[in-house]
Amino acid sequence: MSAPTHGTLLHIAERTHWDAARDTGVSYTMSTLGRTLGEEGFVHCSSDMAQVDGVLGRFYTGVPRSDLVLLVIDVSRLDAPVRYESAGGEVFPHVYGPIPVSAVIDVRSLPGNR
Template structure:
């Protein structure tokens, strides 16, 4: 794995469950971003290790991603009520492995296609990291665009 040094620009938001800053990194592609949800501890591990292979990676062969407009669907289904989530915005040009848009689960809209990264998620692809808290009812509403 090649070593990539990235400088972050931090924007102060105030403490939210231990993640007190939004971290913004340079975006090389300027294209539509993809996003990935992880816990604060998984984000720390990604920063330490330089790449992320989620628990299901060995069985599935891919990392689950979303678009910003659909991230609430898996967030609400899988993480309802969790207050330790970090939303990683990714530069698709830096992922270093194929991304395929594929159907989600039966409860997702019939025409929904979710991006799957067929390789580990490299730290160098992260262009933004921010807290992703649920609403007061524990659910994750659609993001405003």
């Protein structure tokens, strides 16, 4: 599906998985909560904070925010293609390959539970 491309993508990561990738320098391969890239076929991402908030509300309600981080990914540093695909009435970016640690340009805290 075609959609405007973005210079950065956002990905909600479980802190332990991101820390392991960062500490070893091995590409990040988690797709979403408890699911790997190998299981899903791509890494789920969001285009903006509105999408992040929606994903948090739908899929991460039982996870303490302190166990999560928000990865800011520089698209130009990815080796894998990004496809914008429809899910739940919205268009989300999906990365079809691992995320090199060097592509993550910022790691942020997530908004608290509402």
